[in-house]
Amino acid sequence: GAGVSQSPRYKVAKRGQDVALRCDPISGHVSLFWYQQALGQGPEFLTYFQNEAQLDKSGLPSDRFFAERPEGSVSTLKIQRTQQEDSAVYLCASSSSPVAFFGQGTRLTVV
Amino acid sequence: AQSVAQPEDQVNVAEGNPLTVKCTYSVSGNPYLFWYVQYPNRGLQFLLKYITGDNLVKGSYGFEAEFNKSQTSFHLKKPSALVSDSALYFCAVRDRNNKLIFGAGTRLAVHP
Numbered sequence: 498g499a500g501v502s503q504s505p506r507y508k509v510a511k512r513g514q515d516v517a518l519r520c521d522p523i524s525g526h527v528s529l530f531w532y533q534q535a536l537g538q539g540p541e542f543l544t545y546f547q548n549e550a551q552l553d554k555s556g557l558p559s560d561r562f563f564a565e566r567p568e569g570s571v572s573t574l575k576i577q578r579t580q581q582e583d584s585a586v587y588l589c590a591s592s593s594s595p596v597a598f599f600g601q602g603t604r605l606t607v608v
Numbered sequence: 609a610q611s612v613a614q615p616e617d618q619v620n621v622a623e624g625n626p627l628t629v630k631c632t633y634s635v636s637g638n639p640y641l642f643w644y645v646q647y648p649n650r651g652l653q654f655l656l657k658y659i660t661g662d663n664l665v666k667g668s669y670g671f672e673a674e675f676n677k678s679q680t681s682f683h684l685k686k687p688s689a690l691v692s693d694s695a696l697y698f699c700a701v702r703d704r705n706n707k708l709i710f711g712a713g714t715r716l717a718v719h720p
Binding site for chain 1: 640642644649650651652653654657659698702705706707708709710711712713
C-alpha cells in the first residue's frame with residue numbers, strides 16, 4: 498500500500514518479555530518518527546530518524562527502549578523486559594515535507 | 609518550551625450546526641501548526657496545516673482553521689457538522705527539532 502504500515506496491529510506480552518514493533522514508512526520518506534500514545538492522551542514523541550541516522554532519542558522513557566533503522570527504510574522499535582506501564586499504542590510516522598503521515602499503530606498490552 | 613493546549617476535553621454539537629475545536633500554542637519563532645483526526649482503532653489522519661501565508665487554512669472534509677498570531681491560537685472549524693465527524697481531534701506544533709508536539713486531544717461528538 499501507499500501508506501505507513503505497522504505490524505503487528507496488536508501485541509500481548511507477558512511482563513518481562515521482549516517485544517519488537519515494525520514500521521514500514523512511505524517509500525522515499527527520509528524522516529521517520531515513533532510516538533507513544535497512552536489511553537485517552539495525545540501522542541508523545543519517542544525518537545526520530547533521518548535516513549538511517551537516529552537524530553533524536555530524547556523521548557525514549559528508559560534504556561529498555563531501543564529503535565533502529567539500519568538501511569534508512571524499515572524501522573524497528575524494541576522494548577526489553579516489558580513492564581505494565583509500557584502498555585500503550587505505538588505510532589510510527591514518516592515524512593518528506595512538513596506533513597507527517599501516521600500508521601495505524603501497534604497496541605501493546607503487557608499482562 | 610514548546611507546548612499545545614486544547615482546553616476542551618469534549619465538544620458536543622448538533623448535526624448541521626457549526627463547530628469549533630480550540631487550540632492554543634506556545635512556541636519560539638514562527639510556528640508550523642497541524643490538525644489531525646483519529647477514529648477508533650485508527651492512526652492519526654492529517655487534516656490541515658499552517659506554515660505561512662493566509663491565516664485561514666482549508667483542509668480535508670470541509671474543515672478549516674484560523675491562525676491568530678496575537679492570540680497564539682489555531683482553532684479548527686467547520687460550517688456544518690456531520691455525525692461522521694465524531695472523532696478525536698489533535699492539534700500539534702512542529703518544534704525546531706522536527707518533532708510534533710501534540711495537545712491532549714478533544715473528543716468531538718456530533719448528535720443527529
